[in-house]
Amino acid sequence: MTITLITGGNKGLGFESARRLIELGHTVYIGARDAERGSKAAEELGARFVRLDVTDTDSIDAAAAEILRTEGRLDVLVNNAGITGAYKKPEDITAADIRQTYETNVFGLVSVTHAFLPLLRRSEAPVIVNVSSGLGSFGTVTNPDRLESQINALSYTSSKSAVTMLTIQYAKGLPDIRVNAVDPGATKTDLTGQGHQTVTEGTDAIVKMATIGKDGPTGTFTDRSGVMPW
Template identity: 60%
Template sequence: MTTTLITGGNRGLGHEIARRLIEAGHSVWIGARNRAGGQEAAARLGAHFLPLDVTDDASVDAAAATLRDQVGHLDILINNAGILGEVAAPEDMTADQLRVVYETNVFGLVRVTHAFLPLLRNGNNPSVINVTSGMGSFTLTQDPARVESQYTLAAYGSSKSAVTMLTTQYAKTIPDIRFNAVDPGQTATEFTGHVGQSIEEGAETAVRIATLGAATPTGTVTDRVGVLPW
């Protein structure tokens, strides 16, 4: 059975990805910093709960130790945890505002990936899926026909540009693990104010990559339609 960890899996997109992968036969671990919410979601879905705050080194290390002791390996890591942060016009944005967003969306991803690499190397067809966004795409944010061009989210968008680049760098330098980035698109969750496509549609790309097994590519950045322009 495929063992999958989803950060921020207790609600929204992560919750839906977890539900779909459990249906596909995965043993899913939900990583969440909210213990009550994580335990409730895990019980509802038939998943396992793993206390995990991606912004805290000790929490991440403890989570990796727990999974190592209880399972001994990890097949798929889905770095889904992310925050929008305080929205400010670029001219008014402070370094501290940017830092808060990067701590979760970028540094948290690196922190979790680094901690779980040894377990992934013990896994079967190990794969890391990073949730990025078209808001980090130069092409899409400059295209008037795209919804991404209608928003100015300098902190969030630039953090997702970093996520995409980190994904390609991991893929180039770690050949024994597959690394891919997926863009769910604007999806109607609490994160977006319930604006956008259905949550089922938003989860499709991550679920597709997570269920490819030995056929999983590496170094790709895709959405529901295909390759995401950058």
């Protein structure tokens, strides 16, 4: 049985990823800040709920302790929790705006990864999937043929670039773990409010990388169609 934790799993891409992975036989833990919403989502899915606020180290440590106690290991960690952050003109963005976005999208990912590494190392085939974005791809946002090139959002885009670089560095430094970044693509969810893909299409890359096994790739950045430009 594959034990999987999805942060921000109570809605959107996290919820749909959980549903699909459960169908594939995973035991999925829904990590969510709000206990009521998280428990409700877990009950609907047939998943398990663990309270986990990626900006709160006590919450993260408690979640890691609970999964260690109940399962003894973690096989797959999906770092999905994220926020769009402040969307303002560049001249109006402050360091406080960017810091708020990074607390969830970047520092939260690092905190969760750090806390769960001991559990992942108890797995025979540990996997980490980091949910990044095409908006964090230098090759995509500078391509005039891509929609992403028309969006200017300093805090969100730079945070997702950081997620992708963190992925590469983790992959290099943790050769015993498969670590990959994915771009869900333009998917209509509560987070974005717009997009041409269904939420199922948006989770294709997440599910693929969550099921690669010990011989799968590491240090990659892909979407549902294939390799993404850095």
